[in-house]
Amino acid sequence: MTITRRKLLASVGGLAAAAGLSAIWASRMTNYDGPVSDHFDGKIFFDPDGAPPRSLGEVLRWQFGGGRTREVWPDWVENEFADTPPAKVEGTGVRFSYVGHASWLIQTAGINILFDPVWSDRVSPFSFAGPKRHAAPGIAFDKLPKIDIVLVSHGHYDHLDLPTLSKLSAKFAPRVITPLGNDVTMKSADSTIKAEAYDWTDRVELGNGIAVTLVPTRHWTARGLFDRNKSLWASFVLETPAGKIYIVGDSGYGDGLHFRRVRETHGAIRLAILPIGAYEPRWFMKDQHMNPEDAVKALGDCGAQQALASHHSTFQLTDEAIDGPVKGLAAACSAAELPNEKFMALKPGQVVEI
Template sequence: MLKRLVAMILLTLAAGCSANQAAPDGVSGQGTEQVSEGGEKPAHHGDGGFRNLYLSEDYEPSTLAFLQARFFGDMNWPDAPQDYQVFWQATDPALVQQPAPQPQATLIGHSTVLLQYQGMNILTDPIFSQRASPFSFAGPQRYTQPSLALNELPEIDVVVISHNHYDHLDVESVAALGNNPLWLVPLGLKDWLQRQGIEHVRELDWWQSHTVGGVQIQALPSQHWSKRTLFDTNKSLWASWAFRWPGFTAWFGGDTGYNPVQFKEIGEALGQVDLAMIPIGAYEPRWFMKYHHVNPADAVEIFKDINAREAFGIHWNTFVLTAETIDEPPQALAAALQLQQIDAQRFQAMNIGATWRANDSLQLTRAQRPGSATLPD
């Protein structure tokens, strides 16, 4: 009974499960996040927190119903495999210590990606711990190890955080990386990082950007939520991120549900995305997860909306967070791409540990890009 109680608490706190909350008053896909006139706060700023704008009117997922189905119903939940090596490979440390001249991105595990270009080393949502949990003894346990250890990383210049769930903001990894990198976070997370001893941190709202080392890094919308304790639901913001060098643009989705508005806005703003890192896992059952976690079919819609040339999947093959089988995301992604008649080489369920590298055809000048004017900080 105690084990079940702890697990139920974890499912509501950790690993990105959706909360039971009503749709924002008066919001059913109307309005825009980008407009803030006459000193009014942006539309995604609620009273004392933040909110999604493009959830349908039937948005009432029940956490209680989910927990009942999970623990007392007939929902099939995969067991964490032991030493799972399919879709995993070790990364050669030399590959990241001496990166190629062209842009490259290494999937270390879950949503942790090392993005490298022009001397910059950028790390996304670092989690190197064995559990995505507030507890060391319980919670989702890692079944594939990081493809690189912390001491095998190059010197990290920037860390970006998408939101505060335990599988994306890991206290042990934060402590290990320390104050050497610049931490870029959505609104509301600076105080938490400072409590962990991190002072080299900057908060950004959606559409704000910061330039460092020749790359413009911009916080962009996503459809998700935040919660780290029982009392802080949506007190901090969630975000996707764009990385814009002259001639190369990457986008990191973090964790998100799909809507037909925000990602098209991102595509229009960026013009074209050379590399997209899009979540493809942790999406079943759909009646509960669809509002905040895309499935592979939704991921393909995001791929199209943001005008991505190439992509690889993140947020899978690391923790058992939801009800789909371990090997389902790459199969579902292949089926979705075939249905949309998109070349499967353009959007891959890349192995953890593999490194994506831009080929020469992607090296376009910024002047060749529609909608690619530099945005002010």
Template sequence: MPPRSRTLRRLVSGMLGACLIQAQASEPAAPPAHHRPQGYQNNDIEFAPKSLRDLIAWRWNALREGLPRPPQAPTPAVAPDLAFIHANAQAGAAMQPAVTWIGHATVLAQLGGLNVLTDPIFSERASPVGFAGPKRHAAPGLALAQLPHVDLVVVSHNHYDHQDEPSLRALAAQPGGSPLFVVPLGNKAWFTAQGLTRVVELDWWQSHRVGAVEVVLTPVQHWTARGLGDQLATLWGGYALLAPDFHLFFAGDTAYSKDFQRIRQHFAPRQGAAGFDLAVLPIGGYEPRWFMKTQHVNPDEAVQIHRDLAARQSLGMHWGTFELTDEPLDEAPRALARARAEQGVADEAFFVTAIGETRRLARRGAP
């Protein structure tokens, strides 16, 4: 073949190859499996919110049976250790890892030099209106005015007992400026509509760094809605907060699923045998099981999550504050004690605290 012909052939082949590569590169990537045309889904089940018929059946049976039964005692509460909390808030890199249970799923976590709030709700009711809906049975462990300057707020999903508009607005107006709000996909528009503009939106396994802390949204099994027409329209999730000297996991609301084994596997290369230093896990809001099992864990399942995550310790939350389900407000810690014994988990490895109580925690790698 003449040299000129060979050169022309190579030129044409190269151009065809480049066009093919360009065509492949321009094809949109397939969306993740949990992304659907109508919104989002869980990894292990096709979640469908319960029907109106199911809801009526649950509430009718609860009324007939007189459920939930009254608690045997009020939810334990103590005065917060404000001197420690505020001194620790200013400690920077010397900050002592610590958590303070404020109530329900709201925890003040101090780690990596940051003051972090999870699913903040300080309102009197978990409801879209202030005159009706589940009423608070225990005051917040810290009032909004008692908080140190909050650097970061993580919101797990948009249900009213986790994404509380008055509390979020108040935090955005705190002295010194708004915290950063980290939320699952689809929620940023709601925050922006409320005038809250320091917002980062994440998909499952995406991360965002705040100072020395990496924030990772993880899959959990739940669902979302704030009205009748937006079910599953926004994403939900848990959070891994990874500081140099402390790894914390916050589950938000969740049913039991294989997601927690996946979370352990995902972080194992950077955690080794240690797992999370603390997992903040829901233990309340679980009865009746036929209605709640696909969305809320019971204490036995919470202990299994603790084990799946290889957590050094876990803190039980999401109990004792709002009467949302059929078990008594104070039943969850008793059920947790039974589950620990049955699964061979030490009492101190999965503990509960009084509202307002601060638990100081060992740094990563400490004996």
């Protein structure tokens, strides 16, 4: 079948119009309304020690500027592992199950916690376009135990997945802990989502002696073209019987200040979950996503005894190969003379217990 230039332009124009309408809709949603602070000017959140998001012009330069090398990912990768978690983990241990990308199930002290849960096939405002899943979740949704708590780090589609949150709400009605403003996004889509919004440094009791504190991270957020940083982003320090767990959804490295502050403020960290993927090209990504070398430095800065790698091998958001982050982590650990068990990259469905 021959596609005429006019039909092609109409098709592209239709997609562009749909994207524009989606962005306008997202930007017109009710945004956070609260007092001015050292990281909120009354309209926009900002990181005094971070970097602003890239401009639209820089996005276009990356996408269409020429000289770009985008590695081709396999359409689908069959998982080697599939986890069926226990109903609960009691006592002083913590069980970590890697779902994929930035999603984790953390079980401790009888509490089941999901971090940035995404079971959708795409991380996009569209069901037919945008980054698609290249591997199944390491836990089938119907194999999940009762979920008590959900932690959502920020509003980007690969971290705040509304269809998944709605399914979790319908099945388990968990508390959803998230930074300021993201609760509006969730409740606007589904009023049954039990979202609670908090600021940086807020500490939230979760039950059974478990608590979580929101901490600054070097990132930003948006769900459309015109709503940048109208909600807040954060990482989490989770207090467990086995020690403190530092969970990072997305972060650039910068000069390591954010990671050193976690060590200075929260003391000994038992384990850190650190992102290692979605980092190429570096000129565009370095302020918002760490590469494996950055992640190894972040591990040293936060002082964690051990780290688990996150944010890799599931959705192609940037230009590196599907196995680039994991291979890069092995090389970075070798260069830093770190043993393999110090910073591990799990595959979906794999489990670590401490």
